[in-house]
Amino acid sequence: MTPTVSVIMVSYQTRRLILRALATLRDATPTVPYEVIVVDNASTDGSAHAVRAEHPEVRVIRLARNIGFGRAVNVGAARARGGYLLLLNPDTEPVGDPVGALVGYARTHPGHRIYAGRTLHPDGTDDGRSVFGFPSLWGHVCYATGLSSMFRRLRWTNPEELPGLDRRVGGPVPAASGCLLLVDRALFTTLGGFTPDYFMYSEDVDLCHRATAHGAQPVLVPAARVVHLNGAASTGVRKRVMLLRGRITYLRLRWPARRARIAEGLLVAGVAARALAAQLCGRDSPVREVWRQRADWRAGWPPAASLDPVEILDGDPAQPV
Structure with a gap:
């Protein structure tokens, strides 16, 4: 059966986390046909071998070196068979059926084309990091002057974190995090995937920026939730x-x-x-x-033109686009 959605996870030194994420995703029993593709960024902790051993249904693509998040997603997307791509971090655990919630909303609201879920702290509260506003000159002024820190709960002084948005209600948003992100595969292909200039961070803002120019309107789907175990707490x-x-x-x-x-x-x-x-x-x-x-x-x-080509050690050949 052709899957409705292709879940893409990028792994780097996350053996314990990704095994837990895959087990909890399976236990969540998504209500739509799905496949899982794990792209391993040259981990040295045995992640790829462990995933193959414990989850033989998962397609694993092992890379020769760490090429970052966006480029690794592009590798997985080229091998996806679903009509939707769901990007899911390996340090997440589903609450309910986030896959079904996102796909169900996308089917009834196809015009948005990019769909974000909620990322939660382990205590169940929203971490406020699954959606955000686009960078603006005023936002940079607020950061430089400290207004965004002193008045963090005011949208006027902290526009990028969208403090006035009720994430329990959801609705259209400027941009969404790649931690839990459903995107129409046709749109992703049209955009050429993630811009390869980014190794980590801001590639999701860039994608939403370009998608909006193509008529997409990212939206927050509040029923789609995952607990984000590590990312929101990392401030190193x-x-x-x-x-x-x-x-x-x-x-x-x-x-x-x-x-x-x-x-x-x-x-x-x-x-x-x-x-x-x-x-x-x-x-x-x-x-x-x-x-x-x-x-x-x-x-x-570094600019994309200076990067070495992606080298795949083993994994499925790319699907025709």
């Missing part, structure tokens, strides 16, 4: 640096050059102000190390 230096590299890359790819330079300057000012405040208060905050690594994140991610 490495993640912050990657977030900033993704943001800089988005600005340079999608904004006019002068406007992008102004926004980049505001980002730098915001990080500098936070690092200085931490130093003056004597706090050992990660932002101080993030500031010291500013040369790395200000460079953004």
Whole structure:
């Protein structure tokens, strides 16, 4: 039977998490036919072997090196058979039947073409990170001045986190996270998948930006829920640096050059102000190390033209598009 939806998981050193995610997904008994494709980014913890051993129904594609999230999803999407692609992080556990909820909504509301679910803390509260607004110059001003931190619950001063959105109700949103994201496969193909310039972070904003230009309207489906075990709680230096590299890359790819330079300057000012405040208060905050690594994140991610081709060690051949 041809699956209705292809669930794509990208794995990197997540053996324990991905085995748990696959088991809980199977136990959730999705109400629509589905397949699962795991793209392993050259893990050294035996993830690919373990998935094949414990979940022989899952299609595993093992890559020669870690190529990041978006490019790995593109590899899985090229081998997908479903009419929809569902991107699902390996550090998630379903609540109810998120696959059925997303596909059911997509079938009755086909015009949106991109569908986000809710990502929850382990205690069941919404982590506020499954949907967000597009980056704006005003949002960067709020970050640089600290308004977005001081008045985080106000939409006017924190436009990207959408603090006024009732996630229990849902509705149209500007952009959605790739943690739990259903996209019409035809649209994904038309867009050429994720832009390969991103290694991690902001590739989902970029996808929604380009999809909106093609007439899509991302929407939050509140009945589709997963517990996000690790991502929302991670605030380490490495993640912050990657977030900033993704943001800089988005600005340079999608904004006019002068406007992008102004926004980049505001980002730098915001990080500098936070690092200085931490130093003056004597706090050992990660932002101080993030500031010291500013040369790395200000460079953004390397452009796609400079990247090596994707090398697949083993896995299914690509499906014809």
